[in-house]
Amino acid sequence: MGEPIYDARTFWELLCRRVAATPDTTMLIDDSGRSVTFAEFKHQAERAAAGLLDLGVTEGTPVTWVLPTRIETVLLSFALSRLGAVQNPIIHVYRHREVEYCIRQTGSELVVHPGVWNSFDYGEMVDEIVEGLDYDARTLVAYDTLPDGDPAILPPVRDPTGADAVRWLYYTSGTTSDPKGVKHTDASLIAGGVGLAKALNMSEHDVGSIAFPYAHIGGPDYIVTMLAAGFGALLVERFDPAAAVVAYAGHGVTMAGGSTVFYQMFLEEDRKSRESTGRPAMPALRVLSGGGAPKPPKLYFRVKEQMGVPVAHGYGMTECPMISQGSPRDTDDQLAYTDGHPVHGCEVSIVAMSDDGGEVSAPAGIQGEVRVSGPMLFSGYTDPALDRDAFDARGRFRTGDLGVLTPDGHLTLTGRVRDIIIRKGENISAKEIEDVLYAHPKVGAAAVIGLSDPERGEMVCAVVETAPGADDLNFDEMVEACRDAGLARYKIPEQLEIHPEALPRNATLKILKYELRQIYEVRRPVKLTARTVYEARQEED
Numbered sequence: 425m426g427e428p429i430y431d432a433r434t435f436w437e438l439l440c441r442r443v444a445a446t447p448d449t450t451m452l453i454d455d456s457g458r459s460v461t462f463a464e465f466k467h468q469a470e471r472a473a474a475g476l477l478d479l480g481v482t483e484g485t486p487v488t489w490v491l492p493t494r495i496e497t498v499l500l501s502f503a504l505s506r507l508g509a510v511q512n513p514i515i516h517v518y519r520h521r522e523v524e525y526c527i528r529q530t531g532s533e534l535v536v537h538p539g540v541w542n543s544f545d546y547g548e549m550v551d552e553i554v555e556g557l558d559y560d561a562r563t564l565v566a567y568d569t570l571p572d573g574d575p576a577i578l579p580p581v582r583d584p585t586g587a588d589a590v591r592w593l594y595y596t597s598g599t600t601s602d603p604k605g606v607k608h609t610d611a612s613l614i615a616g617g618v619g620l621a622k623a624l625n626m627s628e629h630d631v632g633s634i635a636f637p638y639a640h641i642g643g644p645d646y647i648v649t650m651l652a653a654g655f656g657a658l659l660v661e662r663f664d665p666a667a668a669v670v671a672y673a674g675h676g677v678t679m680a681g682g683s684t685v686f687y688q689m690f691l692e693e694d695r696k697s698r699e700s701t702g703r704p705a706m707p708a709l710r711v712l713s714g715g716g717a718p719k720p721p722k723l724y725f726r727v728k729e730q731m732g733v734p735v736a737h738g739y740g741m742t743e744c745p746m747i748s749q750g751s752p753r754d755t756d757d758q759l760a761y762t763d764g765h766p767v768h769g770c771e772v773s774i775v776a777m778s779d780d781g782g783e784v785s786a787p788a789g790i791q792g793e794v795r796v797s798g799p800m801l802f803s804g805y806t807d808p809a810l811d812r813d814a815f816d817a818r819g820r821f822r823t824g825d826l827g828v829l830t831p832d833g834h835l836t837l838t839g840r841v842r843d844i845i846i847r848k849g850e851n852i853s854a855k856e857i858e859d860v861l862y863a864h865p866k867v868g869a870a871a872v873i874g875l876s877d878p879e880r881g882e883m884v885c886a887v888v889e890t891a892p893g894a895d896d897l898n899f900d901e902m903v904e905a906c907r908d909a910g911l912a913r914y915k916i917p918e919q920l921e922i923h924p925e926a927l928p929r930n931a932t933l934k935i936l937k938y939e940l941r942q943i944y945e946v947r948r949p950v951k952l953t954a955r956t957v958y959e960a961r962q963e964e965d
Contacts, residue, residue: 426445428621428652428653428654429441429442429445429651429652429654430618430621430622430652432584432614432651432652433584433585433587433610433611433614434505434582434584434586434587434610434611434614435502435505435610435613435614435644435647435648436502436505436506436581436582437581437584438614438648438651438652439462439465439466439469439502439651440466440581442462442651442652442654443462443463443466445654446462446628446654447461447462447463448461448462448463449461449462449628449654449655449656450656451464451465451650451656451657452465452495452498452656452657452659453656453657453658453659453675454494454495454658454659454661455658455659455660455661455667455668455671458495459656460495465498465499465502466502467575468499468570469499469502469503469506470503470506470575470578471570471572471573471574471575472499472500472503472570472571472572472573473503473504473506473507473573473575473578474571474572474573474574474575474576474577474578475503475570475571475572475573476503476504476507476509476571476573477507477573477577477578477579478571478573478577479534479562479564479571480533480534480562481504481507481509481533481534482507482508482509482579483507483508483509483579483582484508484509484510485507485509485510485533485534486509486510486512486530486531486532486533486534486593487504487509487510487511487512487532487533487534487535487536488512488514488523488526488527488530488532488534488535488536489501489504489511489512489513489514489535489536489537489566489639490513490514490515490516490518490523490535490536490537490538490546490550490639491516491536491537491538491566491567491638491639492516492538492541492542492637492638492661492662493634493635493636493637493638493659493660493661494567494568494638494659494661495659496566496567496568496569496570497638497639498638498647498659499570500536500566500570501513501638501643503570505591505610506578506581507578507579508582508586508589508591509591510530510590510591510592510593511591511592511593512526512527512530512532512592512593512594512595513592513594513638513639513640513643514526514595514639515637515639515640515850516538516541516542516546516637516639517637517850517912517913517914518912519549519910519911519912519913520549520552520553520910521909521910521911521912522595522603522910522912523549523550523553524553524556525595525602525603526593526595526603526605527553527554527557527561528557529605529806529807530593530605530806531559532561533560533561533562534561534562534563534564535550535553535554535561535562535563535564536563536564536565536566537549537550537563537564537565537566538565538566538567539565539567541567542662547563547565550563551563587609587610587611587614588609588611589609589610590607590608590609590803591608591609591610592607592608592609592610592613592644593605593606593607593608593806594606594608594641594742595742596741596742596743596851604805604806604807604810605805605806605807606742606743606802606805606806607802607803607804607805607806608745608802608803609803611799612745612799612800612801612802612803613644613645613648613745613800614644614648615769615798615799615800616644616645616648616740616744616745616746616767616800617644617645617646617647617648617649617652617745617746618648618652618768618769619746619749619767619768619769619770619800620645620646620648620649620738620746620749620767621648621649621652621653622767622768623736623738623749623750623751623764623765623767623768624649624679624711624713624736624749624751624752625751625752625753626649626650626653626655626679627653627654627655628653628654628655629655629678630653630655630678630679630710631655631656631657631658631675631676631677631678631679631708632646632649632650632655632656632657632658632677632678632679633657633658633659633660633668633672633677633679633680633681634646634657634658634659634660635660635663635668635680635682635686636682636683636686636714636849638659640849641740641741641742641745642715642716642740642745642849644745645740645745645746658671658672658675658677665689665690665692665693666693668693669690669693669694669697669705669706672705672706672709673705673706673707673708676708677706677708677709678708678709678710678711679709679710679711679712679713680706680709680712680713681711681712681713681714681735682714682716683714683715683716683717683848683849683881684714684716684717684718684719684720684723684878684879684880684881685717685848685879685880685881686712686714687712687714687719687723687727687735688723688878688879690705690706690712690731691723691726691727691730691731693705694706694730694731695730698730704731704732709731709733710733710752711733711734711735711736711752712727712731712733712734712735712736713735713736713737713738713750714737714738715737715738715739715740715749715763715849716846716848716849716850716881717846717847717848717849717880717881717882718837718876718881719735719737719763720878721760721761723735723878724737724756724759724760725756725760728756734750734752734754734756734759735750735759736749736750736751736752736754736759736764737749737750737759737763737764738750738763738764738767739763739764739835739837741823741851742802743801743802743814743821743823744770744796744798744800744801744802744821744823745800746767746770746800747766747767747770747772747794747796747823747835748762748763748764748765748766748767748770748772748834748835749764749765749767750762750763750764750765751764751765754834758830758832758834761836762830762834762835762836763827763834763835763836763837764834764835765833765834765835766833766835767800769798769799769800770796770797770798770800771796771797771798771820772794772795772796772829772835773785773794773795773796773797773820774786774790774791774792774793774794774795774827774828774829775792775793775795775816776790776791776792776793777792783816786828786829788828788829788830788831789828789829789830789831790828791826791827791828791838792826792827792828793822793823793824793825793826793841794823794825794826794827794835794837795816795820795821795822795823796820796821796823797818797819797820797821801821802821824840824841824844825837825839825840825841826838826839826840826841844874845872845873845874845882845884846874846881846882847874847877847880847881847882847883847884847914848880848881848914849881850914852874852884852914852915854871854872854873854874855872856911856915857872857884857886857906857911857915857917858870858871858872860905860906860909860911861886861888861897861902861905863905863909864897864901864902864905865891865894866890866891866894866895866896866897866901867888867889867890867891867897868888868889868890868891868892868894869888869889869926869927869935870886870887870888870889871886871887871927871935871937871940872884872885872886872887872917873885873887873937873940873941873944874941875919875941875944875945876945883918883919884915884916884917884918884919885917885918885919885920885921885944886902886917886919886920886921887921887923887927887940887944888902888920888921888922888923889923889925889926889927890922896922897920897922898920899920902916902917902920903916919944921944923940927940928940
């Protein structure tokens, strides 16, 4: 295979160099048994690119795609990269409100969707959005087939020096009601993936897995790692833990994961396997890896003791795909109690407040805001007005997270500056949900808080003060209000609490959320009466 490929500038260059090195190595496998080699993948991507060119997609054309994790999805993305289009990947759990906002802000001329998938009609949603646009846009169904054309009509491959052009627009809910558009280049996404690849030290002998939405910012991280190191991966379109571990075992998957909830599900399936057969569920597994939610140290040691493999957990965000990453070369304490070492090329600073209110660089062990810089950092927001507060005077990105650096340089996250809820790696704006609740006639005041959850990192809890003279809001009414407002299902609170008195406030009448967290943190969700919502979300996730 030769040395890993760490110096490619564009996705297409990286793919071509991988094909030149190991053309016949399997690149992607799906859970129905289909597979493509690196060479086959490149050929099919070129044909899809030619088909897209026939549809009018050229360099710079903005294209939104909202698709599940399939071979065709990865092919479409690389076909768009071959043409130099501007891609706007949208996670398939998003619904009308978020999808419409993204399409409008990006000015997408083509919207690609899977049709009816997992009992939801994406075509109906997308058609309704496109009909309401004030410009012409086309839609395309691309679930099991892609546009097809003769690669001979393709324009010359872009010069890798164009790797710094914005070609990717990802959206994150952040801390505001509207999603925030994050601008990335091929070079910035590749830098993040190279950071991950160097930390995990994967090789051509590994078999990876992608069980998370490929449209997530983790998608390019992982595909760059695969192409750089030369290993293939199993794609999981609809994640079911029992079925997944059978497929992982059958294909010899050596690295699995996704986030904390995946670790727990794999741990449970492994327990069942050992009890029933005396064998591990995934015999070839050598490491679990992921991010997106806090990793309890106890979970690390449970996995290590039962499954005999380490958990290499990492930290990143849409604006900076890789910040820190645990490595199989780290010690147990480093893996259990930190979020990894800053990845190659990423500079992490901890900034604390001095006694006089100024900012100072915090020494090891002192908490402060995590700020980052490096080649994997995004180019700014699609709304330039957001950039002013996003970067400090030195050009470092203000993550809004709190953390400390250990004496050996590892990063441990300790909390958040901003009021967001992180559920299974997705940022949820409390204000967005509160705005919906405040509009309900039974709600006098509302606060949405995140409560710790061992599987999802945090769960969404709505605490409501009943409006004078009104009956208490019930769970079904809350769910209906959120759905009617167009909120994605993963944003709908799992827990509703009717506060017995006025919500606690400070002198300026701001609701004291930390007091509410203290009250409700110790309670488990007993208000999950709308089981259909909960079960649907489980299937969707």
